[in-house]
Amino acid sequence: MGVVAAAVCPHPPIVVPELASGAAAELESLRGACRAALDALASAAGVLVVGSGPVAAAYGADAGGSFGPYGAPGVRIGSGPRVLPLSLTVGGWLLERSKAADLPRTYLSVPADETPERCLEIGRELAAGNDRIGLLVMGDGSARRSDHAPVHLHPRAEIFDSTVAQAFQHVDLDVLAALDPDLATVLQAAGRAPWQVLAGALAGTTLTADLLYDAAPYGVGYFVASFT
Numbered sequence: 001m002g003v004v005a006a007a008v009c010p011h012p013p014i015v016v017p018e019l020a021s022g023a024a025a026e027l028e029s030l031r032g033a034c035r036a037a038l039d040a041l042a043s044a045a046g047v048l049v050v051g052s053g054p055v056a057a058a059y060g061a062d063a064g065g066s067f068g069p070y071g072a073p074g075v076r077i078g079s080g081p082r083v084l085p086l087s088l089t090v091g092g093w094l095l096e097r098s099k100a101a102d103l104p105r106t107y108l109s110v111p112a113d114e115t116p117e118r119c120l121e122i123g124r125e126l127a128a129g130n131d132r133i134g135l136l137v138m139g140d141g142s143a144r145r146s147d148h149a150p151v152h153l154h155p156r157a158e159i160f161d162s163t164v165a166q167a168f169q170h171v172d173l174d175v176l177a178a179l180d181p182d183l184a185t186v187l188q189a190a191g192r193a194p195w196q197v198l199a200g201a202l203a204g205t206t207l208t209a210d211l212l213y214d215a216a217p218y219g220v221g222y223f224v225a226s227f228t
Contacts, residue, residue, distance in 0.1 A: 002127040003201045004044050006135040007037035008168060010191075010222040011051060011090035013070040026217070033213035033224040038098035040226045044134030046104040047095060048126065050194050051087025051138035053109030061105045065089030085109055087138040087190070095136060103134070113181065114193045120177055123200020137198045139191020141221020149219025150188070157187050161214075161221035164195065168225040169211040173199040189221070202227065 014020045015034070020027055041047050065084030066076040076082065077092040084092065088107045095101060110119060126133065141164060142157035143150045149157075160183065167175040176199035184192035213224035 001132045002129060003135055003205060003207075004132045005041050006137060006198060006202065006207065006227040007041055008137045008139065008195070008198065008223055008225040009034045009037060009091065009094060010140045010220075010224070011087040011138045012140065012218075012220065012222070013067055013086065013090065015090060016067055016072060016075055016093060018072040018075050019067060019070055030213055030215075030217075030222060030224070034094050035098055037212055037224050037226040038094055038100055038136065040228050041098070041100040041134035041136065042103070043132075043228075044100070044103060045132040046106070047100055047134045047136055049088050049091035049095065049105065049107045049136045049138065050110060050197050051085065051091055051107075052112040052190050052193050053085035053087065054111070055109065056111055056114070057109045059084060059088070059107040059109070063107055065092055087194070091136050091138045100134065110193045110197055112190060112193055113185070116177060116179070116181060116196050119193050119196035120200035123197040124203065126197070127201045127203070127205070135198065135201055137194045139194040141189050141191060141216070141223060143188035143190075143220045145216040145221055146219035153219075154187055156183065157221070160184075160187055160189060161216070164191075164221070165211060165214045165223055168209055168223060171202065171207065171209045171227070173202055191223075
C-alpha cells in the first residue's frame with residue numbers, strides 16, 4: 001500500500017507549552033493545526049516520523065528524546081536512551097497528543113545537508129513497501145523572515161517560504177524536489193531535506209493536501225499541511 005497519509009509540521013521547541021512561557025496561548029493555533037494534521041494519520045497502520053538530524057539514522061518506537069537542553073528537563077518522550085534529535089523529539093511529542101498516538105511508530109533522521117537526489121530516493125524507498133504508512137515530516141522554513149528572526153532578515157526568505165507553502169497546498173512535488181540545498185542553508189530552512197523525502201514518498205500517489213498553517217510568528221517560517 002505504501003504511504004496512505006502524511007502530515008507536515010514544524011519543530012520549534014516552544015510548541016511545548018512548558019517552554020513557551022508567555023507565548024503558550026499565542027501558539028495554540030499552531031498546536032491545533034498540528035493536532036488536526038496528525039489526527040489524519042490515524043488511518044495508517046503505523047507512523048514514520050522523518051526529520052533532520054546530524055546523521056542518517058533509524059530509531060525504534062522506544063527511542064528517547066528530551067527537552068532538557070531547551071529548559072524543560074521534565075518533558076521527554078520514549079523510554080529508551082535520549083538519542084532523538086530535536087525534530088524527531090518534537091514529532092514524537094506531537095504524535096503522543098494525537099489520535100494516531102497508539103499506532104506503531106519509528107523514526108528516521110535525515111542529514112540536513114543530504115543531497116536532493118538521495119532524499120528523493122529515500123522517499124521512494126519508503127513508498128515501495130506493502131504497509132499502510134503514515135508519514136509525519138518535521139521541518140521549519142527559513143529562520144530569516146524578519147528583523148526579529150534568529151538570524152537577520154534575508155530578502156529571499158519570504159519568497160522561499162511562499163514557494164514551499166504553495167507546493168504543499170497544490171501537492172507540487174516537482175517544486176519540492178527542486179528546492180536548492182545551498183539556498184536553504186543560507187536561509188536556515190531546516191525542513192528542506194525532510195520535505196524532499198516527502199516529495200519522493202508521495203510520487204505516484206493521489207493524495208490531496210490541506211495547508212492548515214502558514215505563518216512566521218517569530219521570524220521563522222512554520223507550515224502545517226495534511227495529505228490524505
